[in-house]
Amino acid sequence: MSAHTDEKAARALLVRTARSLFTRSLTHGSTGNLSVRLADGTLLLTPTGSSLGTVEETDLSRTDLTGRHLDGPRPTKEAFLHAAFYRARPTAHAVVHLHSTHAAAVSCLADLNPADALPPLTAYYAMRVGTLPLLPYHAPGDSSLEPLAERTARDHHAVLLANHGPVVAGASLEQAADAIEELEETAKLHLLLRGHATRPLTPEQAAALAPTFS
Numbered sequence: 001m002s003a004h005t006d007e008k009a010a011r012a013l014l015v016r017t018a019r020s021l022f023t024r025s026l027t028h029g030s031t032g033n034l035s036v037r038l039a040d041g042t043l044l045l046t047p048t049g050s051s052l053g054t055v056e057e058t059d060l061s062r063t064d065l066t067g068r069h070l071d072g073p074r075p076t077k078e079a080f081l082h083a084a085f086y087r088a089r090p091t092a093h094a095v096v097h098l099h100s101t102h103a104a105a106v107s108c109l110a111d112l113n114p115a116d117a118l119p120p121l122t123a124y125y126a127m128r129v130g131t132l133p134l135l136p137y138h139a140p141g142d143s144s145l146e147p148l149a150e151r152t153a154r155d156h157h158a159v160l161l162a163n164h165g166p167v168v169a170g171a172s173l174e175q176a177a178d179a180i181e182e183l184e185e186t187a188k189l190h191l192l193l194r195g196h197a198t199r200p201l202t203p204e205q206a207a208a209l210a211p212t213f214s
């Protein structure tokens with residue numbers, strides 16, 4: 001499924017995906033947030049302060065494309081970031097933000113390349129993520145990040161928030177979740193390989209596999 005056209009099905013998928021990510025420890029406590037874009041252009045998002053392990057279908061928030069709250073409980077404090085991704089990427093129908101441990105650890109490293117925070121270690125990473133710009137540290141919910149996030153998202157479906165964690169958009173929620181999981185696994189490999197001589201894919205090998213979806 002690409003566009004999330006049926007709201008009831010979209011609510012069920014969002015909650016199922018949130019639970020799956022949480023129960024596999026891809027985010028913890030009340031961290032992380034998910035959203036989908038519905039056929040009418042509004043966004044369904046997890047509410048602020050909720051745990052992805054217990055959020056319910058009836059408890060989702062709705063905003064417009066500017067992040068303005070329309071109905072349901074108060075949305076995630078990152079609603080502005082989700083909305084920025086949807087405005088920048090008309091083909092994106094889902095956005096996932098996690099505090100997955102290894103990606104969060106990488107986001108705290110000194111001397112990261114701000115244009116691409118992780119090397120293309122494996123073909124699957126090159127296919128699912130490609131390049132990963134680092135957005136400079138802002139406190140969670142600080143909407144002054146919005147213009148930079150929107151500009152960056154025009155050319156990249158995945159970003160890493162410094163000292164925080166990843167944000168990934170996809171043509172569907174399944175795609176966004178798949179890509180953010182791959183990002184987490186590659187962050188883990190990257191940390192495992194620190195201090196070891198490593199051969200990432202060449203730029204040509206990575207470019208040949210670069211993702212073409214949103």
Ligand SMILES: O=C(O)[C@@H](O)C(=O)COP(=O)(O)O
Nearest residue numbers: 031032033048049076077140
């Ligand atoms: O790190 C944060 O505080 C937020 O980015 C987050 O992950 C959870 O915030 P809410 O979605 O507002 O609960």
Ligand SMILES: [Zn+2]
Nearest residue numbers: 031032140165
């Ligand atoms: Zn967060």
